[in-house]
Amino acid sequence: MEYNFREIEANWREFWAKNKTFAAKDHSDLPKYYVLDMFPYPSGAGLHVGHPLGYIASDIFSRYKRAQGYNVLHPMGYDSFGLPAEQYAIQTGQHPRITTKTNIEGGVDNQGNKIAGYRNQLDIMGFSFDWDREVRTSSPEYYKWTQWIFKQLFNSYYDETQDKAVAVSDLIAEFEANGNANVKATTDYEGSFSASEWKAYSEKEKEACLQEYRLAFLADSWVNWCPALGTVLANDEIVNGKSERGNHPVEQKLMRQWSMRIKAYAERLLTGLETLDWTDSIKDIQRNWIGxxxxxxxxxxxxxxxxxxxxxxxxxxxxxxxxxxxxxxxxxxxxxxxxxxxxxxxxxxxxxxxxxxxxxxxxxxxxxxxxxxxxxxxxxxxxxxxxxxxxxxxxxxxxxxxxxxxxxxxxxxxxxxxxxxxxxxxxxxxxxxxxxxxxxxxxxxxxxxxxxxxxxxxxxxxxxxxxxxxxxxxxxxxxRLRDAVFSRQRYWGEPFPVYYKNDIPYLVDDANLPVTLPDVDKYLPTEEGEPPLARATQEAWGDDFAGDRMDFNTMPGWAGSSWYFLRYMDPHNENEFVSKEKVEYWKNVDLYIGGAEHATGHLLYSRFWTKFLHDLGHLPFDEPFQKMINQGMILGRSSFVYKKTLSIKTSDKNTKNRKAITLKDSPLILPKDTNTFYSFNKIPSKEALIEEIEKLNPGHISGSFNDYIDEICLTPFRVAIKYIENDVLDIEAASSDPIFDFLQGAEFIFEDDGTYICGHEVEKMSKSKYNVQTPDELVEKFGADTLRMYEMFLGPLEQSKPWDTQGINGVHNFLRKAWRLVHNRDGDFIVTEGEPTKEALKTLHKTIKKVGDDLDRFSFNTGVSNFMICVNELTEQKCTNKAIIEQFVVLLSSYAPHMCEELWVILGNEAGTVGTQPFPTFNPDHLIEANHKYPVSFNGKMRFMLELPRTLSKEEIEKEVLAHEIAQKWLDGKAPKKVIVVPGRIVNVVI
Missing domain, CATH: 3.90.740.10 (Valyl/Leucyl/Isoleucyl-tRNA synthetase, editing domain)
Structure with a gap:
């Protein structure tokens, strides 16, 4: 039987889905372990090979913890509200709800582009997600509870005496009894009032005062306003003074905004870091941010x-x-x-x-x-x-x-x-x-x-x-920590459960949640500069409409992601955001894997919301993520073809793009531009170009042109990596692509072997850089198990590394070699029963020890190396023993689950049970050698090696050494002055 990875992987994915193999149990006598990935934003571009890096690591570790006897919760969902879908809606007129659904589930957009779909891309990787717990932050069933949490924040203030959030109703009762003289709260209110003065306030005045205390409040604040996008941007959404999305100018503007009084939790956010198993770098970033x-x-x-x-x-x-x-x-x-x-x-x-x-x-x-x-x-x-x-x-x-x-x-x-x-x-x-x-x-x-x-x-x-x-x-x-602006002037986000009467904000009743997004005719701000929701008619709001008007803002992208890990515990509960019973079982996340770029955004806001919900008695813990690993970035390897140009020293700035430059009162004639592309190793030297210029300009100057020519510049043109293999460009295929039509009819200067070698640069993967490689392509060519192991093999999880497929064949060949432990090259089943050899047991248990230690240290790359060593040794030993191979298959199954499921059945076991097998137990006895090779020295100089049983006593070792013919030669008939024996290590004879 051959290793037909396409058929094997498709069959097992279908089996897992049909049998709900990875469904977590909410009630179990097993200890729990919660492994979480930062869920993706489902863009139209889909996943590239950099995205699954953390997912693969978390999946391997989830399977490992199951093998250790844990009830593992390993869910996945989508952070599906956000600006990209809205921008696409503005461009195409297609509702973000539709494009988001297509991006998740796959299909064809209204531009005719085929969308693979995030779910399909995740499925083909063989991840052990419990898909019954999927959440989408843009689903009304989900954001009903985001709105509910906002209401709790609105109805709470921070009591500094109790050092916790308390109901605003308690604050109002205090105002009515004693005014604010005895109130110790985190507030922006600077005045004082008595009980009688409070009672004399109008409803509008009372609410204006309460806004200074509420944890979710309205205030005039200076914000990063992007006119082109028509919205407020957070600091982490701005790069070099421009919007991260679209590179538009950003300015400061005073606006009435919803904000979160996160600074009330500053000290607790600071001290809480000491309890977390996070990297020092992430902790330091948060410490500095809190300041x-x-x-x-x-x-x-x-x-x-x-x-x-x-x-x-x-x-x-x-x-x-x-x-x-x-x-x-x-x-x-x-x-x-x-x-x-x-x-x-x-x-x-x-x-x-x-x-x-x-x-x-x-x-x-x-x-x-x-x-x-x-x-x-x-x-x-x-x-x-x-x-x-x-x-x-x-x-x-x-x-x-x-x-x-x-x-x-x-x-x-x-x-x-x-x-x-x-x-x-x-x-x-x-x-x-x-x-x-x-x-x-x-x-x-x-x-x-x-x-x-x-x-x-x-x-x-x-x-x-x-x-x-x-x-x-x-x-x-x-x-230094400032209150977080919580409203955005966008369409595609959670609507606020707020309406206004006489310009006073009121909350929508719980029974009427969720307030759903109304349809609008355009997704742009109004002509008066109000947010897109101001375009919604009363009819569009339907039964949600109340008061004089609804709130026109939507919540920021971090609203839904601040609590999603809680909803995974109880995703279908219509009465609570999570039941007390389930949250007390699952508690907080044991292992969270995601990018360090979220240190001052999502990670900080999640901690804030968790502490707040803990204060209100909804959670038995006040930190969301106990251990955090920040995976590095897989960088793209961009490819380029080059034309030559040159840079001339001149004070005349207007001559930058001219064909002639005046030197010594007369024009310098330059070589004409040609549509010629030089293979990377054939780029002309500066000296060659100077010689060419001198031929065109005889006697033009005294001295050398070298004084005027700075350098030869290469004008780079990007080409898609799909047309390149091992840096060699497929000119015919690339030229036929309309995007790269500049290659049509061009002259190419080839290498001596007739190939055209591209230059390359390592940079962030991006569709615009044509350096994106999708997992779909590689899974189709090599299989998911190969891709999983290759991404882990690239280097330590936490480090950024360039993407390069030149080594993927080696990993694929390793899996084929592992397959041949069960089937030979002819496809014959070769596994035998019987007692395993000592050599095979030693190899197996050495691998069990090393792979287990690697997993505990999250050193997945060295784990792959140890598997390769194991297979090589078992192959050299011609090991076909079933007991050895079964344990090896269980060991490998976390990394290469599809192949191992197949091998497990071939070895005579029940289908779908390799993942339920206990992690192999390490027995150190199998690593102990029966004999030891002693280096035997005379007066400290090693003269020969002697292999002896480890069971010999010091006296027996001395006797064997002195009887050896080489020892006899060095003794030359004399008795030694002293013999030093260190059992299991060395022998030194003093003469």
Whole structure:
């Protein structure tokens, strides 16, 4: 019987689906183990070979844990709300619901493109997912509960006394009884009111106050607004000041937004990291993002105004070094305090700053910009006036939106002061600040009145004491973490379960959830700039419509992904997001595999929501993912063909694309462009090109053209990797593709063997780079088991590595060789009964030990290597023993499940049970050699090797050594002075 992988794999996929082989039991006496992958966004492009890397690793580990006796939950679903589907809907007019369904299930889109479908692509890989638990975040049955969780957040506030989320109804009761005098909560509310004042408030005033306390709240906030996409973008959706999707400009805009008061959980998010088995790098990213700092809040009065500017500083000891203040351009006081003399300049600066994203403003440390407002603040200690500037490096959404500038102690302040010629006061004893700021938190304070002569630590404590005593500030712990904007001006997302009456937000009743997405005529914002949902008519909203209008925003992409791991436990429950019984059995995720790029997004928000739901008593744990592994990226190998051009040294910028450049008052004639493509190893040298130019321009200059020609440049043209094998281009096939019609009629300079070799570059896989390889192609050619093992063989899971199929044949041949342990090359069954040999047992148990250790360390690549060594040794031993081969098949089944299921049946076992077999038990006795080869030395120099049984005593070993003919030669009839015997290691004879 031959290894017909296509037939074998199709049969077993059908068997697993029909028999629900991998369905997890919600009630089991077995210990549970929950393995989770970050679920994919189902784009039209489908999966490429980089996507399954983590899925393969998690599947191998899931099968391993089942073999160890665990009840394994290993589900999969789709993060199916998102901007790409909406952008496609805008382009084609096709509803995102339809395109998303097609992208998941496969079919043909309305452009006639064949879509493989994520489900089909995942199925052919042989993953042991429990598909009965599939979730789609865009399904109303799912987002009903996303809306329900939002409602709980809206109806909760953070009680700092209890250090947990508490019902807003309790807060209202306190307001009615005592006002807010005794309330300790995470809030933006700064005023105070009595019970009688609260009762006198209108309903609108009460709600405005409550919005300052709610964990889900409405507020005016500065956001990253992308006009082209018509929506707000999160920081991680922006790259180099442009939208990640579409590369559109992003600007700052003040908008009324839903937000989440995540900063209430900052300390718990920070301390919770200590309990998690995550990489230090991911923990550090979150620690830095949360950004805990201890210092003081200080108020600076504005001269000739009743305004006071509040700043937070981690260096209150440097307060006498303040020589100016900088406000964010968006700070609410800017317009009010700016003098008429500087009004125009300030407005222009604000307009320019609004075109930069927050991330760009923080990252741009080289370019110094700012504008004086004409206003002054009064130094709280010295009483002196300090200038008030605006600068785009200060963000309105971070801290108070204002900084006290101490140029002698902060490099950015120093650069700013130098640039604008502002005084720099030196408050550090014996420190030279002429070349830069002194940023170390050490030394002695000087020129600072009561702080002078104190070391930094003591000065900080005294400064805070005086700030509090004099009543213009207080000691404070601050966090960089900001409240998360939670609304998007998009269509394809969860609608908010909110309606408005008299501009007051009200929640839709639980009984009326979900509020479903209404149909609209266009997926673009309205002409008035409102979100697409503003286009929906009352009839389109149907029974969901209430009040004066519905909320027009939708939730961000991270809403559905913040709790999806919980829904997998109970995906069909219509009454709860997850039952208490099931969540208490499955608890949190034991192993989570996904990309590190989600560290400050999804991973942080999931932790926030989990802690919140724990506070409300819905979860018995407060961390979602106990262990996390971040798989590396599989990078694409892009291929290029090249034309030659050259770069000329010249000061004339307008000559960049001309055929002639003036040197020494006359034009330089260059070789004409031709449609000639050079094979990579035939690209002409710089010297050859100079020689060609000299022939065209005799006597043009004195000296060498080498002084004018910088380099030969190669103009690269991308070609699809599907037309390339081992870097050799199939010119005929590529030329016939309309995308690469520039190759038609071209001249090619070939290698000496007549082939055309492409150049290559390793970069991210992308459809636009023509470097995408789909798993479908490789599964069809080599089989899923080969692809699974090859992706693991490429290198450590956590490392990024380039994709290269040149080694895949080796892995495929390994599986064929493993198959031949059961069937020879003629297809005959060759397995025998009987006792296995010692050599075979040694090979098997050595492999059991190494593969088991590799799996425990998630070292899948070395696991593949150990399987290869095992098969080679068993083949050399001509091992056909059934007991050995059966255990090997069980061992290999996590990596190559299809083939092993087939071999298991061929070996006479029940169909579909290889995955239920216990992981083979390692017996170290089989690794012990009966004999040991002793290196025998004379006076420390090794003279010969002697193999002796391990059972011999020291005396017996000595006797055997001294009786050996070579020993007799070295002894030369003399008795040894001493014989040192280390059993199982060495013998040394001293003569």
């Amino acid at each position: 805990k700092s201890i210092g003081a809040s200080v108020q600076f009065a504005v001269d000739d105004s009743d305004k006071k500017i509040e700043v937070f500083t981690t260096r209150p000891d440097t307060i006498y070094g303040v020589s100016f203040m900088v406000l964010a351009p968006e700070h609410p006081y800017v317009d009010e305090i700016t003098t008429s003399e500087f009004k125009s300049e300030v407005e222009n600066y604000k307009a320019t700053a609004s075109l930069k994203s927050e991330r760009d403003r923080q990252a741009d440390v080289k370019n110094i910009s700012g504008q004086f407002t004409g206003a002054y603040a009064i130094h709280p200690f010295s009483g002196e006036k300090v200038q008030i500037w605006i600068g785009d490096y200060v963000l309105a959404s971070y801290g108070t939106g204002a900084v006290m500038a101490v140029p002698c102690g902060d490099q950015r302040d120093w650069d700013f002061a130098k640039h604008f010629e502002i005084e720099i006061i030196n408050i550090f004893e014996g420190v030279d600040i002429s070349e830069g700021a002194h940023t170390e938190k050490e030394g002695t304070i000087a020129n600072s009145d009561f702080l002078s002569g104190l070391k930094v630590k003591k000065a900080m404590k005294l400064a805070i004491y005086e700030i509090e005593t004099r009543g213009f500030g207080k000691g404070k712990t601050n966090y």
